[in-house]
Amino acid sequence: MANVLILGATSKVAGEVARLLKQRGARLFLVARNAERLACLVDELAPVGHYCCDLSDPTNHDGMLCAVRRAMPTIDHVLIAYGYLGDQLASERDYREADAMIRINFSSVVALLIPLLNQLETQGKGALTAITSVAGDRGRPRNYTYGAAKGALSLYLQGARSRLWKRGVRIHTIKMGPVDTPMTATHKKDFSFIDARSAARLIVHHMQGRGGVHYVPGFWRWVMLVVRNMPEPLFQRLRFLSGR
Numbered sequence: 001m002a003n004v005l006i007l008g009a010t011s012k013v014a015g016e017v018a019r020l021l022k023q024r025g026a027r028l029f030l031v032a033r034n035a036e037r038l039a040c041l042v043d044e045l046a047p048v049g050h051y052c053c054d055l056s057d058p059t060n061h062d063g064m065l066c067a068v069r070r071a072m073p074t075i076d077h078v079l080i081a082y083g084y085l086g087d088q089l090a091s092e093r094d095y096r097e098a099d100a101m102i103r104i105n106f107s108s109v110v111a112l113l114i115p116l117l118n119q120l121e122t123q124g125k126g127a128l129t130a131i132t133s134v135a136g137d138r139g140r141p142r143n144y145t146y147g148a149a150k151g152a153l154s155l156y157l158q159g160a161r162s163r164l165w166k167r168g169v170r171i172h173t174i175k176m177g178p179v180d181t182p183m184t185a186t187h188k189k190d191f192s193f194i195d196a197r198s199a200a201r202l203i204v205h206h207m208q209g210r211g212g213v214h215y216v217p218g219f220w221r222w223v224m225l226v227v228r229n230m231p232e233p234l235f236q237r238l239r240f241l242s243g244r
């Protein structure tokens with residue numbers, strides 16, 4: 001994994017992934033929205049390049065991708081880590097919140113995937129990893145707007161994976177369970193939470209393997225198999241699953 005582009009580098013999980021990759025000798029290009037926190041990462045990790053922009057606005061993408069091409073003509077791996085949990089209740093009352101959740105977690109990612117996957121296809125090698133969520137496996141009252149956006153992204157990646165596997169391009173979908181990061185700062189931490197470093201170790205492990213869907217941590221694959229296939233009349237009666 002020589003040249004790695006990280007989109008949303010100031011995410012707690014992405015920062016830990018970047019540290020692990022740097023230790024393994026990767027050359028990094030870091031993209032994030034928050035200039036101050038990006039500058040701290042640049043000081044720490046000495047990437048070959050960095051760029052500060054709001055990734056939810058596709059009009060920023062061309063400038064960013066030009067800067068990446070100048071510093072890194074060949075990309076070995078892209079990690080898409082930025083995301084927005086949003087406010088579920090607000091998204092049920094106000095389309096602007098729902099739109100922000102769908103734009104940040106899905107449509108702006110598609111706008112990035114179009115040029116990036118075409119570049120990897122032209123290169124005939126390389127890989128792309130995107131962090132989606134177990135929330136995308138089943139709509140729940142607690143987070144179904146966010147879940148719908150992440151689920152749509154997982155579906156998009158599934159199609160792209162089958163389009164590109166013959167062209168030497170690996171695509172990894174990371175379906176992550178709860179992780180203790182700023183995104184979940186106000187959430188009550190129960191047994192299901194892991195820390196960002198542990199999540200990053202698992203993600204780096206999967207990034208080096210074959211493309212596919214990877215649950216992080218792995219036990220979510222079996223939990224979500226049950227949750228996904230549970231009949232709605234039963235699901236709706238189980239408060240720990242269908243409550244707010």
Ligand SMILES: NC(=O)c1ccc[n+]([C@@H]2O[C@H](COP(=O)([O-])OP(=O)(O)OC[C@H]3O[C@@H](n4cnc5c(N)ncnc54)[C@H](OP(=O)(O)O)[C@@H]3O)[C@@H](O)[C@H]2O)c1
Binds near residue numbers: 010082084104131178
């Ligand atoms: N934490 C969890 O429990 C959990 C579970 C499943 C999946 N995920 C997903 O994991 C990924 C990493 O999140 P995290 O847990 O590490 O949370 P985090 O530390 O809060 O990171 C979220 C990152 O997304 C960035 N971001 C949001 N909107 C952006 C935009 N428009 N342009 C550029 N960057 C933007 C944020 O930047 P700013 O600092 O500028 O806001 C922040 O760096 C996300 O895709 C998240 O949806 C998280």
